[in-house]
Amino acid sequence: MSTPENPAQPQPQDSAETGVWERLERAAEASPAVSAEAPRSPAEHPQTQGEPASSVGEEPRVFTGSTSAVRRIPTVGIFTLRELMFLITSAAVVLLSFAPVISIRQVRVSYTLWDLQFVPMPIAVGILPLVALLLVLLRRLVPRINWRVGTLSVDQFASITAVIASVSYIVFIGSYALLTAPGQLTWTLPFAAMFSLLMLFSSTFAPYLPLYRTEFAERGEVPADPTARPVIPIARRPRPQGAWGPHPAEGTAYPAGYAPAAAAPAPTHVAPYWVYSFSPRPVYAPDGSAVLFEMGPTAWVLAVEDRGHSLVLRADDGRIGILYDLSNLTRG
Structure with a gap:
């Protein structure tokens, strides 16, 4: 065991006592240095002036605003x-x-x-x-x-x-x-x-x-009400653009001086509607053989089909006939 430099110091008996004495010596050497330091001013102190120090075990509080404001x-x-x-x-x-x-x-x-x-x-x-x-x-x-x-x-x-x-x-x-x-x-x-x-x-x-x-x-920022938020921009639909320039013609080619015969108008199918005549008019059977009934100024008749040049009418009793005279006919 080595002899300590200070003869007046008591001799430790074992390694545990030696460690205790060494710690005491280091603490004694550090205490003058701590006492020699000048106390720091409040401005140099990291803690905000006027804010109480947090106690042990207390979570630090975060201040987001400005105290002066x-x-x-x-x-x-x-x-x-x-x-x-x-x-x-x-x-x-x-x-x-x-x-x-x-x-x-x-x-x-x-x-x-x-x-x-x-x-x-x-x-x-x-x-x-x-x-x-x-x-x-x-x-x-x-x-x-x-x-x-x-x-x-x-x-x-x-x-x-x-x-x-x-x-x-x-x-x-x-x-x-x-x-x-x-x-x-x-x-x-x-x-x-x-x-x-x-x-x-x-x-x-x-x-x-x-x-x-x-x-x-x-004041703090909060999300705006849904009705107070900016509106959603509406995307414009692309407009159809026609193709300009030469392109092959469609249809059937005919020799010069030839005109094709006009095609018969296609029958037009529309929703049923009512018709009225100020004078009696004959309504023929679908095959055109005989007159089924007459429509006149006494009542309206339901037209179930519009063929362009004629109307398919249905009487109140369910009979179906064709009206060929469409002049001055009131449609409802």
Whole structure:
């Protein structure tokens, strides 16, 4: 057994003790180097500043978004600032629809939009904004349900509602200002039109405004509804193109000055139809030997076959005959 360099160090008795002492010596030599290192700044630390360290046995969490971008979205309680503005303006539009819009001072009579019996206005400025308001509320209060109106999302329906309400108020004010006497329109209409325009800025124009743009930029991507996806392109069918150029003639060759006799017209077979005659006409037997019956102005007769120059008729009793006189015949 070799003698250690330090005589003051106790002598190990076996190889197991020797291994323990060697490990202790290496740990003692490494401890000054660790203590001599300066503590790293938070910027040099690989862990993100402000993010709690994961405990032992805990799976690392992956953060896909930008923390600074999420913090820039202005919120008020459980709603974003844009949603709160839409709720306030849509509620104001709904409430102002019940306020008088026309006042006739001479007879002291006032009319609301619901009293004018003009159906599109209450729907445009009363019912639709109320439905959009409720959908925005329910989307935050009951988030586990995917609230939609058909194929429209809540924001799409709110945007359409704002456009309809603002256009309806502008058209209503312009038309009634021309049709009614001055002073009959009340203050309700300008205020309601202003709130409908604010609805427009908090829904339709919101993705383009710097104050609300971040809310839409931070949303995740989801597959579009099948009805909102691009349409399938329709392949054009190739058009038949005629062959131009010389090609062999078809048919029978005849000598010069010879004209073949015209062939008899082929019988035309069509579906049965009714015929009528204003005067009595004889209907002959199929062999042409005798007259079977007459068709006349008293009733219609069923034609079961059209041979071009004649008709095969069937009487009510089932007899079959041929009509050769086809002039001035009414066909039904």
